Amino acid sequence: MDQKTVLITGCSSGIGLSLAVHIANDEKKRFMVYATMRNLSKGEALVEAAGRTLGKTLEIKQMDVCDENSIKACVDSIPERRIDILISNAGVGLIGPIECQSIEEMKAVMDTNFFGMVRLLKEILPDMKKRKSGHIVVISSVMGIQGILFNDIYAASKFAVEGFCESLAVQALRFNLNITLIEPGPVVTEFERKVFEEGLKTDLSKADKVTADMFTNIYLKNYKQIFDTFGQTAEDIAEHTFKIITVESPPFRHQTNSLYTPMTTLKYADPNGDLPIDIFYKMVFEHDKVFNASLNFLKLLRWRSRKSFTLDKPKA
Template sequence: MDQKTVLITGCSSGIGMALAVRIAKDEKKRFKVYATMRNPNKSEKLAEAAGRTLGRTLEIKQLDVCDEKSIKACVDSIPNRRIDVLISNAGMGLIGPIECQSLEEMKAVMDTNFFGLVRLLKGILPDMKRRKRGHIVVISSVMGIQGILFNDIYAASKFAVEGFCESLAVQALRFNLNLTLIEPGPVITEFERKVYEEGLKTDLSAADKETANMFTNVYLKNYNQIFQSLGQTPEDIAKHTHKIITTNKPPFRHQTNNLYTPMTTLKYADPNGDLPIDTFYKMVFEHDKIFNASLNFIKMLRWGSRKSFNLGKPQQ
């Protein structure tokens, strides 16, 4: 069997790096991985993690999902422009009250998370259609199906991705193509740490006192606790994704975190949409002690199987 060509975006750290390394180290050597990143100067950690696969089943290339010329140059450099599996992973986050965020920041999130995927597919999808062969894998998020407090813009970008892919999936079937949305919950990465650190620096002067207090003393306070209790590792996501791309009939959606799935199920349990919003509100504002006790219990159960995780202290 010929090796499948896999192109992955956002591989300088976190989920992208874990994906590239795991797939390149596939025991059956079924894949040739092109691990891409916006800035190749940040490839040192990936090269180290790749080990002996570097130059064999893994190559590092430059690709910026916000630059069509960059995408074209990368795809053109791949033999016959043949990409069997595209894993769209590059992204950026943003947390905080919307009155404290600029439209430029919001546009940057949408440009990377949504239009970055669109640009990739404009450059790669026509070849897949012509060959009638290919698998498009998008690293989405549970926030693509359920909004979370103070993640308004990030959730919007992932909702856009999910709607786009639902529409595209119908067309893809006509060309014998597979499309899969991978939907992690909290994942312990430098990406999340940076988002949190930027959140700590948020200028809250434009927000009213109650909103500012809610962000600092409710959201940021619980952020660390949620990751300690429910967070997965990048390797967990890579393991799930590796299994997805090696199955004969990959699903359209795949949630990676069984601990978080009951939360997203709430959305489908009530056609009116009130149940998840009401449940989250009561958890955060009316039953916060029970919520925190539950997180502590889950954390205790998982303590022996994972390292502790600390993002730092919320601002006062």
């Protein structure tokens, strides 16, 4: 069986690093992984984690998804420019009141999370169409389905990703291509730690007192507990993604966290969209004790989310 070429972005740490190592360690050696990152000087962790796979089933390459020339140079360096599986993972985060964020900061999030993916596809999709084979996997988020308090811009970038891919998926079928959106909930990584630390430094002077209080004493205060309750590891996401790329008929969407799924399901329960907003509002502002008790209860059930999952479609 010929090896499939896998190109992954954002591999210096977190989900990208785990994805690269997990796929490169496939016992059947079905994949040749090209793990990319913007700054190669930050590749030490990946080199160490790659171990014996480095130079065999894993190679590290430079790529900046915000630079079309960098993307082209990387793709051109791959034998025959053949990429069988593209995993678009590179991303940045931003939390806080929008009054306290600059338009430039917002543009940077969109440029990496959304336009970074678009640049990749502009370079890689035409070759996949010619071959009429390929799998595009995008690491999205449950926040591409449902917005979360003080994640306005990050959620907007993931909503854009989801809308783009949902539109493209119809065209992709014509060329025998698969598109899959991987939708994690909270994931405990260096990425999330940095986002939280930057959130702590937010200058709230431009926000009104109520908003500043909401961000500091509700959002940031509950941040750690939510991650302790719902948080998965980068390796969890890598395991889910590996199963997605090895099944015969991969799904268009796959949520990795069964504990979080009931919260995203609320969006589809009410066509008006009022239900999830009303429930989240009441949980945060009117029933905060119940909310905290629920988090503690769910923490006891975390073992359920670690059970092996199935890709079977739900019964009607």
